[in-house]
Amino acid sequence: MPGTNLRTSSEPVQRTAVPAPGQVRFERVYKAYPRDISGWSAVRRLVELFRPPRVLDHVPEAELARPDLVWALRDVSFEVRRGEVVGVIGPNGSGKSSLLRLIAGITLPTSGRVDARGRVGSLLEVGAGLHPEMTGRENIYLNGRLLGMSSAEIAAVFDEIVEFSGLRDFLDMPVKRYSTGMYVRLGFSVATAVAPEILLVDEVLAVGDWAFQRKCMARFRELKEKNTTIFFVSHNMDAIRQFCTRCLFLVDGELRFDGDPEEAIHRYYAEGFRTWVVRGTGAPTTPRPPAQGKGVAVEGAISGCLRNASGEPVTSLCSGEPCVLELTLEGDRIGEDAGHLRVDLFDQEGTLLAGFSTEDDRIGLLPLERRRVRVSVQFPHGLPLARGRCRFRVVVLDPNGLEPFAVEDRVAEVTCHAPRPQSGYVYVPREWQWRAEE
Amino acid sequence: MVTLTHYVRDIWRHRDLVRSLVWRDFCTRYKQAVLGFGWAVLYPIALAAILWLAFEVLQQGPTTGKPRLLVYYCGLHAFNLFASGVIYGTISVVANGGLLTRVRVPTEAFPLSAVLSSLFDYVFASAALVGLMVWYRSHVVVGLNWVWAPLAITGQLVLTLAVVQVLAAACVIARDLRYGAPILCQLLLFLVPVIYEVPAVARGAWRWYLLNPLAVYVDCYRRALLDNMPPRWSYFLLAWAVSLVCLWISCRLFANARNKFADVL
Numbered sequence: 001m002p003g004t005n006l007r008t009s010s011e012p013v014q015r016t017a018v019p020a021p022g023q024v025r026f027e028r029v030y031k032a033y034p035r036d037i038s039g040w041s042a043v044r045r046l047v048e049l050f051r052p053p054r055v056l057d058h059v060p061e062a063e064l065a066r067p068d069l070v071w072a073l074r075d076v077s078f079e080v081r082r083g084e085v086v087g088v089i090g091p092n093g094s095g096k097s098s099l100l101r102l103i104a105g106i107t108l109p110t111s112g113r114v115d116a117r118g119r120v121g122s123l124l125e126v127g128a129g130l131h132p133e134m135t136g137r138e139n140i141y142l143n144g145r146l147l148g149m150s151s152a153e154i155a156a157v158f159d160e161i162v163e164f165s166g167l168r169d170f171l172d173m174p175v176k177r178y179s180t181g182m183y184v185r186l187g188f189s190v191a192t193a194v195a196p197e198i199l200l201v202d203e204v205l206a207v208g209d210w211a212f213q214r215k216c217m218a219r220f221r222e223l224k225e226k227n228t229t230i231f232f233v234s235h236n237m238d239a240i241r242q243f244c245t246r247c248l249f250l251v252d253g254e255l256r257f258d259g260d261p262e263e264a265i266h267r268y269y270a271e272g273f274r275t276w277v278v279r280g281t282g283a284p285t286t287p288r289p290p291a292q293g294k295g296v297a298v299e300g301a302i303s304g305c306l307r308n309a310s311g312e313p314v315t316s317l318c319s320g321e322p323c324v325l326e327l328t329l330e331g332d333r334i335g336e337d338a339g340h341l342r343v344d345l346f347d348q349e350g351t352l353l354a355g356f357s358t359e360d361d362r363i364g365l366l367p368l369e370r371r372r373v374r375v376s377v378q379f380p381h382g383l384p385l386a387r388g389r390c391r392f393r394v395v396v397l398d399p400n401g402l403e404p405f406a407v408e409d410r411v412a413e414v415t416c417h418a419p420r421p422q423s424g425y426v427y428v429p430r431e432w433q434w435r436a437e438e
Numbered sequence: 439m440v441t442l443t444h445y446v447r448d449i450w451r452h453r454d455l456v457r458s459l460v461w462r463d464f465c466t467r468y469k470q471a472v473l474g475f476g477w478a479v480l481y482p483i484a485l486a487a488i489l490w491l492a493f494e495v496l497q498q499g500p501t502t503g504k505p506r507l508l509v510y511y512c513g514l515h516a517f518n519l520f521a522s523g524v525i526y527g528t529i530s531v532v533a534n535g536g537l538l539t540r541v542r543v544p545t546e547a548f549p550l551s552a553v554l555s556s557l558f559d560y561v562f563a564s565a566a567l568v569g570l571m572v573w574y575r576s577h578v579v580v581g582l583n584w585v586w587a588p589l590a591i592t593g594q595l596v597l598t599l600a601v602v603q604v605l606a607a608a609c610v611i612a613r614d615l616r617y618g619a620p621i622l623c624q625l626l627l628f629l630v631p632v633i634y635e636v637p638a639v640a641r642g643a644w645r646w647y648l649l650n651p652l653a654v655y656v657d658c659y660r661r662a663l664l665d666n667m668p669p670r671w672s673y674f675l676l677a678w679a680v681s682l683v684c685l686w687i688s689c690r691l692f693a694n695a696r697n698k699f700a701d702v703l
Contacts, residue, residue, distance in 0.1 A: 053697050
């Protein structure tokens, strides 16, 4: 399945064999929410609530166009094997959370078939279900049972939970006295204590400090080795890249891409670019213009390459060796008529090493109304990095240098090495002299 | 005096905040409410109507010569088990909304645990009942028919659960049930033999009156504990049957609604 794009036919759902634990299968799944039910009569809403739930076999075109429905997912099909780590990316409101909720079985699809067998661990919000008045110890038991563990199972992993959360000294304190970090640590530790067959993670890494995030990632890796299927929603592309073996890219509830994370991330940024451009040109946002319409940049709008002094593309450089970053901005119209360009250099950990822009360097505005703009940034003294891999990020900004139109996270990558042995990350060119004096 | 002037001065300084808070309460209290401000009008009217029904229509016959305190308390003891179950149970699903939308949990556990938690109140309140029964021991007949009391209580729990499951699900949509449930219980109090006894109910109204399973359970409870008398069998069995059928229906309705909570909450 990886690498396939959206299907558009409308034949009915085909029922196939029951999946094994840890497997997740979506077959032509649609999910609609009523836009606003406040206008409905109470009786209608209650009747709707108590009626047996219906899952339609197929969704007529007319339904998709109904103005009173919001389609959170449209015709989404994929199949995930046990042990895959699947990133789910897409702009806000593209259906990522609905997808996870369907896998968790919290909600039913409007049409289509969702199969997810095995124990599902949800980290849709860390700490959901912790009761503020109860102590940490009581909450471990309560939350564990809410997540479907038996008392024996909780007892078996209790010490591990306490150890991982680092809350041994606070176990008998009501959770309401915990700090946010402690709260999150407790929730996370319980939710991942017993390896679930399927784990759903929704942007949990956004909370918690750096140390905790590292710990979380380590725990995810551990679960991955235990063959847990993981769905990972994040806006942190570095985490997706590091961690996922596969990535689903959603836009407006449609599965636009399913496959290699790099490719998915590339499309994500291209989509981000598209939406920004639509904003920049002042075009109406609904209905959205098709991907190749006017005022819309094509995919791969920002590309680039790092070359050495003799003009050859390089992926490895000696510190201080002169080089040039060549960029191509493509599209019918890239944002506004003119804009600034910023280049950021990051190391592997995502630390910003250097960032500079046409605005900082008083180069003036780039003429973005052209179909293609070529930019080159010369580094006559090379990169002052003694070792490690780093990457260039390129951001196109509005004329005020504030609002980004487009971001390309990884225009070029390069590994640096010092010409002479040294320690540390920064290459310091040096010459030694000595003289003995009486 | 100084404190009061401080108070007034502080409040005056924050008058905009107070206004916003009042407006917020005003708006949120009736959010997702079906009747909205209707409650404020409906409740006194319904209460008046029920009082009229209870005292003018139903209660025509003689009273037993038992001490009123003992009679009231014994009836209330059983009735409150129902009432607190309904009041806590109705909000049980909404109160766990944050959880329901994020984790797959066995939702049916919430109404059930709310009903079972109301047993705590019941057990504590038993102490006072025992005290009263000892105090008025000359009016209490001890005997084997006491065994029917727990059976009445169990039947009542079944009925409570049946009612609670439907109310808890409906409350997801009609948030005003949060206020409606206590009012409902207050009104029911007069349709159940708590402040009067069944023999006091007008003879012609009996048949209809005892179709209410709750009335039968409360009556049975009091007859067993105070008079050492067996239940009124036909009504008692009917009440159990009605309770079980209600529970069956209620479970089906709840199962239908369960998967939609996350979409509505």
